Amino acid sequence: MSKVINDTFLKAARGEATDYVPVWYMRQAGRSQPEYREIKEKYSLFEITHQPELCAYVTRLPVEQYDVDAAILYKDIMTPLPAMGVDVEIKSGIGPVISNPVKSLSDVEKLGAINPESDIPYVLDTIKLLTEEQLSVPLIGFSGAPFTLASYMIEGGPSKNYNKTKAFMYAQPEAWFALMDKLGDMVITYVKSQIKAGAKAIQIFDSWVGALNVQDYRTFIKPVMNRIFSELKKENVPLIMFGVGASHLAMEWNDLPLDVVGLDWRLQVSEARELGIQKTVMGNLDPAILLAPWNVIEERAKAILDQGMAQPGYIFNLGHGVFPSVNPETLKKLTAFIHEYSASKLGK
Numbered sequence: 001m002s003k004v005i006n007d008t009f010l011k012a013a014r015g016e017a018t019d020y021v022p023v024w025y026m027r028q029a030g031r032s033q034p035e036y037r038e039i040k041e042k043y044s045l046f047e048i049t050h051q052p053e054l055c056a057y058v059t060r061l062p063v064e065q066y067d068v069d070a071a072i073l074y075k076d077i078m079t080p081l082p083a084m085g086v087d088v089e090i091k092s093g094i095g096p097v098i099s100n101p102v103k104s105l106s107d108v109e110k111l112g113a114i115n116p117e118s119d120i121p122y123v124l125d126t127i128k129l130l131t132e133e134q135l136s137v138p139l140i141g142f143s144g145a146p147f148t149l150a151s152y153m154i155e156g157g158p159s160k161n162y163n164k165t166k167a168f169m170y171a172q173p174e175a176w177f178a179l180m181d182k183l184g185d186m187v188i189t190y191v192k193s194q195i196k197a198g199a200k201a202i203q204i205f206d207s208w209v210g211a212l213n214v215q216d217y218r219t220f221i222k223p224v225m226n227r228i229f230s231e232l233k234k235e236n237v238p239l240i241m242f243g244v245g246a247s248h249l250a251m252e253w254n255d256l257p258l259d260v261v262g263l264d265w266r267l268q269v270s271e272a273r274e275l276g277i278q279k280t281v282m283g284n285l286d287p288a289i290l291l292a293p294w295n296v297i298e299e300r301a302k303a304i305l306d307q308g309m310a311q312p313g314y315i316f317n318l319g320h321g322v323f324p325s326v327n328p329e330t331l332k333k334l335t336a337f338i339h340e341y342s343a344s345k346l347g348k
């Protein structure tokens with residue numbers, strides 16, 4: 001049983017015409033919200049995700065407060081990795097830190113497969129709670145993509161230039177492709193379990209893949225992404241792709257069997273259309289603009305909306321996640337503006 005009442009986001013994701021432009025914000029659930037920061041004083045990210053009632057509350061908060069058209073499950077891209085044998089800890093002020101980085105083919109061979117029902121039942125329980133009882137908008141499930149996950153697993157933590165990751169890829173291609181196979185399997189199993197539990201759309205975060213040029217993307221990444229999307233396509237829910245600094249890869253994503261191309265703020269929506277992207281486009285207000293005075297925010301949002309509304313298949317979002325210092329009132333006002341302005345242009 002599902003109680004999705006507002007399906008505007010799903011329609012736009014499928015490229016259908018809508019009466020107004022749907023909107024949600026990457027990282028809408030979390031650090032910019034005072035209610036969340038209070039919870040975070042008591043519990044870590046992993047502790048919150050282990051408690052379905054609490055995790056569902058955190059996921060729901062921005063939907064109730066901002067009136068966005070989709071919810072995104074509160075968890076991290078690292079959430080499924082411990083089940084594969086990766087020792088990951090989220091360190092405050094740093095991010096994910098991994099104490100047993102992958103260095104060789106034998107390290108890759110040690111990585112296990114995941115069984116979501118037994119390894120991360122709390123994620124599936126949270127999805128069921130939200131989609132069967134609580135939400136009136138669609139829930140977006142998500143996974144990190146193989147490159148971005150591998151970058152943490154090989155570097156041992158966040159990185160600026162991904163030198164170790166690239167060196168591994170160039171110097172040990174056999175181990176690299178074995179790692180892509182294992183992570184590809186994990187993503188497919190994990191995402192399918194989220195859909196089965198009730199997720200109505202899926203976003204694949206390849207946040208750091210923009211570090212690769214087009215040729216290397218085609219050789220080292222595109223085959224696994226093609227396998228993932230071909231397999232997930234069978235589930236019949238919209239599939240969204242997103243990466244930061246990856247405008248040069250947008251046309252590669254356009255070739256893959258996915259539904260929505262997510263843009264960061266570097267490439268304009270109209271430029272993406274001119275490049276030949278006919279899929280739904282999602283984006284792309286620079287999250288830093290949210291710290292500017294309202295007239296600047298409104299002017300920028302309007303310019304993006306005018307480009308997005310030029311054809312059906314457009315979802316408003318930021319070009320990357322909400323910063324912790326953003327005032328929740330700003331997100332509320334922005335959502336109302338996007339809904340009202342787009343309805344005045346598109347509505348019957």
Ligand SMILES: Cc1c2[nH]c(c1CCC(=O)O)Cc1[nH]c(c(CCC(=O)O)c1C)Cc1[nH]c(c(CCC(=O)O)c1C)Cc1[nH]c(c(C)c1CCC(=O)O)C2
Nearest residue numbers: 026027028030031045072074075076077095096205207321
């Ligand atoms: C870089 C980083 C990661 N994980 C983390 C970092 C450190 C810096 C930071 O807080 O942003 C740690 C992290 N991730 C998350 C938290 C909880 C607190 C918070 O909301 O900030 C914490 C402490 C939530 C999250 N982390 C993520 C989500 C889901 C996506 C979403 O809400 O849009 C949430 C709630 C996803 C995530 N997580 C990560 C990536 C690359 C992505 C993909 C999106 C992106 O490029 O930012 C790795």
